[in-house]
Amino acid sequence: MTDHAQREALHHEAVQIVAAAEQKIERIFEEADVAAAIKVVRDRDINEGVAEAQQITGRAREEASAIAEATVNQIHELMGGTGDPEEEEMLKKILNSALQARDPGVRFSEHIEHAAGRDLKGIEAAAFRFEAGLEAMLLPWLHNIPREMEADSHAHGHALHSDHVELMGREFDVPGGLYTVVFVVLAVVTIVEVIIAESPMPNAIGYPLLAALSIGKAVLVVLYYMHLREDSRIFAYAFGIPLGMAALISIFLLLVDPVIY
Amino acid sequence: MADMAVEQHHADAHHDDHHGDHFTPEEALDNAKFATWLYLGSEVMIFTGMIVAYLVFRVYNPEAIALAKEHLSIQLVSANTFLLLASSWAMVMGLRAVQQGSNAGLVRWMTVTVVMGTVFVALQVYEYVELAHHGVVLNVPTEDEVTELIAAGQIPFWMEEGIEGLQGSQAFADAEAAKGEALTVAEEGTIVAQKLGQYGQRFYAPTAFHGAHVIVGVLWGLWIMWGGLRKKFTTERYAAVEVFGLYWHFVDVVWIVLFTFIYLI
Numbered sequence: 001m002t003d004h005a006q007r008e009a010l011h012h013e014a015v016q017i018v019a020a021a022e023q024k025i026e027r028i029f030e031e032a033d034v035a036a037a038i039k040v041v042r043d044r045d046i047n048e049g050v051a052e053a054q055q056i057t058g059r060a061r062e063e064a065s066a067i068a069e070a071t072v073n074q075i076h077e078l079m080g081g082t083g084d085p086e087e088e089e090m091l092k093k094i095l096n097s098a099l100q101a102r103d104p105g106v107r108f109s110e111h112i113e114h115a116a117g118r119d120l121k122g123i124e125a126a127a128f129r130f131e132a133g134l135e136a137m138l139l140p141w142l143h144n145i146p147r148e149m150e151a152d153s154h155a156h157g158h159a160l161h162s163d164h165v166e167l168m169g170r171e172f173d174v175p176g177g178l179y180t181v182v183f184v185v186l187a188v189v190t191i192v193e194v195i196i197a198e199s200p201m202p203n204a205i206g207y208p209l210l211a212a213l214s215i216g217k218a219v220l221v222v223l224y225y226m227h228l229r230e231d232s233r234i235f236a237y238a239f240g241i242p243l244g245m246a247a248l249i250s251i252f253l254l255l256v257d258p259v260i261y
Numbered sequence: 262m263a264d265m266a267v268e269q270h271h272a273d274a275h276h277d278d279h280h281g282d283h284f285t286p287e288e289a290l291d292n293a294k295f296a297t298w299l300y301l302g303s304e305v306m307i308f309t310g311m312i313v314a315y316l317v318f319r320v321y322n323p324e325a326i327a328l329a330k331e332h333l334s335i336q337l338v339s340a341n342t343f344l345l346l347a348s349s350w351a352m353v354m355g356l357r358a359v360q361q362g363s364n365a366g367l368v369r370w371m372t373v374t375v376v377m378g379t380v381f382v383a384l385q386v387y388e389y390v391e392l393a394h395h396g397v398v399l400n401v402p403t404e405d406e407v408t409e410l411i412a413a414g415q416i417p418f419w420m421e422e423g424i425e426g427l428q429g430s431q432a433f434a435d436a437e438a439a440k441g442e443a444l445t446v447a448e449e450g451t452i453v454a455q456k457l458g459q460y461g462q463r464f465y466a467p468t469a470f471h472g473a474h475v476i477v478g479v480l481w482g483l484w485i486m487w488g489g490l491r492k493k494f495t496t497e498r499y500a501a502v503e504v505f506g507l508y509w510h511f512v513d514v515v516w517i518v519l520f521t522f523i524y525l526i
Contacts, residue, residue, distance in 0.1 A: 193525060196525075210525050211522070218517045224353075225353045226511070234295065235295060238298040239301055241302065245306075246305050246309035250309055254313065254317060254320065258317050
């Protein structure tokens with residue numbers, strides 16, 4: 001049996017050990033480069049970003065678990081396993097406090113997994129929010145993140161459904177919104193093309209201009225009507241790589257001597 | 262995205278909302294879109310082959326181009342271009358309607374798309390008939406065949422026009438130099454007929470292949486309309502509409518390129 005003063009001293013030491021462990025764990029999550037994962041979500045691919053986030057938080061979680069476990073052992077040793085119910089109670093509280101420090105990492109990972117599984121566009125919107133409140137999010141008392149993300153995922157991704165258009169600093173409403181604006185641009189550019197083709201403009205100027213306008217029109221259709229602007233980049237690769245190869249082979253065929261034709 | 266979706270699917274296989282081999286609507290849409298983009302990538306290669314074959318001919322045969330272009334109607338093709346652009350707009354409006362839950366809206370816009378596609382094909386057929394009438398055909402005749410044609414009756418008007426157009430041209434000068442004397446009407450006619458035939462082969466390949474895509478698109482569009490009439494699509498399930506949209510817009514993109522590089526340049 002330990003006397004009261006000894007117990008107090010042990011308690012104090014235990015609390016200090018846990019506080020030090022908590023600080024270490026907090027630093028692990030601070031250092032975990034979650035921002036990198038979010039950048040992947042935004043720049044490259046949502047699923048890839050989620051996988052990266054899971055990896056990062058997984059690593060942080062493992063480290064945090066190891067520290068928490070070591071702390072538990074340290075305190076067990078310190079308290080000597082005396083069987084004193086008061087000490088046991090205190091021990092439990094201290095251990096809980098150490099273990100709770102792991103929670104934010106677990107939650108972050110789960111939120112991302114959940115949102116990615118349910119709504120890919122939602123996670124993208126959520127990623128922007130995460131970036132802004134990254135540090136705060138890693139703290140255990142931010143329980144409202146999942147709800148915010150749900151709300152976001154429903155609200156986001158329907159800009160093309162609106163009749164409201166913001167263009168070159170001006171805002172206006174037009175039936176069909178951006179889709180109609182793109183159509184008008186395509187029609188006007190086509191008229192311009194015909195005018196150029198029928199005009200006495202020298203071919204050295206006219207042809208490159210016509211080619212550029214044509215490519216511009218094609219890009220508009222691909223970006224806005226085929227939604228490549230907002231869809232996953234892997235679609236762009238599936239289309240862009242053959243297109244690039246086709247462009248190269250075209251240049252080659254146009255440059256080589258066509259004597260065999 | 263598709264493979265990612267598959268991975269995601271397996272990772273979530275234990276969830277209650279996943280059963281057997283079924284995908285969620287989002288996963289099904291992403292898989293279908295990825296497959297469509299891959300398919301369109303292969304189409305890019307095919308069309309490029311045809312367009313480049315035309316361009317190489319275009320660069321090295323300016324006389325054939327000048328001869329044939331007299332018969333291309335820019336007004337007609339511009340109208341057709343406008344139709345196809347408008348049909349693409351109608352298509353995307355149809356997709357928007359179904360994403361907002363309106364099958365009726367989808368059917369309305371798809372009707373516009375299909376009608377415009379049909380008119381496009383009709384005008385293209387009219388254009389082909391006109392061009393064939395002016396000697397732009399797929400056949401590259403030999404001098405004997407042209408001699409027979411002339412011997413059988415009158416010289417075709419397009420050949421006569423062509424000979425007039427090529428008077429003093431490099432093609433006639435080269436042929437005369439090789440022969441060492443003036444060309445006969447049959448020889449001049451052969452040069453004209455061959456140039457138009459060579460042009461025709463390179464002109465009809467990409468434009469007709471594109472036209473075939475429009476015909477397939479019109480039939481596919483009718484099928485989508487039928488789905489809309491049966492209220493088959495919902496705000497969650499519209500992958501078939503979006504995939505058709507990708508195809509139709511791609512056909513539009515190809516035409517944008519053909520219009521400029523074959524008709525305008």
